[in-house]
Amino acid sequence: MRTTLRLPAEASAVDDTADRARGDGTHEVAPGLAYLRLAIVNVAFIGRHGAGDRDWMLVDAGLPGTRALIERAAARRFGSGSRPAAILLTHGHFDHVGALEGLARHWDVPVIAHRLELPYLDGSAAYPQPDPSVGGGLMSRLSPLLPRRPVNVGSRLIALPQDGSVPMLAGWRWIHTPGHSVGHVSFWREEDQCLLSGDAFVTTRQESLYATAMQKPEMHGPPAYFTVDWQEAGASVRRLAQLGPDLVVSGHGRAMRGPHMQAALRHLAAEFELWSTPEHGRYVTTPATVLGGTAYIRK
Known part of the structure; x- marks a missing residue:
């Protein structure tokens, strides 16, 4: 396995100057689309800056201990008390x-996911064991913990409706994109070709703690230590x-856009x-x- 499809700096979709001027802590990468980096993972906000209560969506919910960071970014982006x-x-x-759990309770909101992912969200099933033998760095070695x-x-x-x-x-x-997990999905906006890929593919080498911290522009398959198919x-x-896609916001790494990103994604797909x-x-x-007695349900 080769592990790195490098991207030039100009493939980044992040405008740090504009993000600092806006001051909500997020990276706004398209109209009504921003993301927040939480150490090794991203969460996304769908909704225009200043949208009112119940007029926006959160995609994913970060690491344990990041609830306050997500709530603060949401309040700055959408207004105090906006859910x-x-x-x-x-x-x-x-x-x-x-x-x-804390965000859903605090905001009193529904949680929407693929039907095959529901056993991992209702307390009834644990994921298959991670695989540290895939190598690639410290994150892989630590994965059993x-x-x-x-x-x-x-x-x-x-459950997400079957009509897409x-x-x-x-x-x-x-879009159902299994492999990393059985019910993994990605989200697609056709109008401007924006893709939230989750962990179907990512833009950093997630197996390496150093690479994850540095976030150099790269194209990678899903985090290997948790991928089960x-x-x-x-x-x-x-x-x-x-x-x-013209723009990609993945679960890990910086948002990427344009022809260099597209070429790297095609290359990854052709020679996965x-x-x-x-x-x-x-x-x-x-x-x-x-x-361990826990079923992994194939589609």
């Missing part, structure tokens, strides 16, 4: 749902590359096994099915 219409989830790994226990927002859960629409969010649709993961990257699939690992040839 989202819902929290959308790309998937339920610990770094995407760390503040979910990362939380796998499910959160429980079962009373608030809504996103409830309460006109202009966006969801590499055949599906490759198919998902190819599905997203076919969209030809070369650039992303590990040379060895517990799920490389055999996807997760049943581990």
Whole structure:
């Protein structure tokens, strides 16, 4: 496995000067779309700056301990006391749902996810064990220590509708992109070709703590230590590359846009096994099915 498809600095979609002037702590990368970096992971805000109560959405919910940071950024961006219409989830790994229970309770909002992801969000199932043998850096080696226990927002859960629409969010649709997790989804806005890819592919080498901290512009497959079906993961990257996105906000790394990003994504999709699939690992040839009595439900 090769691991790095480097991108030039001009592929970054972030305008630091404009972000500082706006002062809400987020990176605004398209009309009505911004994201907040929380150490190793991103959360996204869909909604224009200054949108009122229930007129915006949060996508994913960060690491444990980041609730106050998310609430502060939301208050600065949308106004004090402004709550989202819902929290959308790309998937339920610990770094995407760390503040979910507290935020959902505080804002009194529904949580929307793919139906196959619901067992990991209603307290009934733990994810398959991570795979430190994939290599790539400290994050991989530490992966057995990362939380796998499910959160429980079962009373608030809504399954994404099968027609691809996103409830309460006109202009966006969801795309099933399994592999990293069975119910992983990405979000797509056709009007301006904006893609929230979640962890289907990312723009930093998430297996390496150093690379994650530095966030040099790169194109990578999903974080390898948590990916449990590499055949599906490759198919998902190819599905997203076919969209030809102009802007990508991934779950990890800086937002990227333009022809350099598009070329790297096409390259990753065309040669996924070369650039992303590990040379060895517990799920490389055999996807997760049943581990420790917990079912991993194949679509």
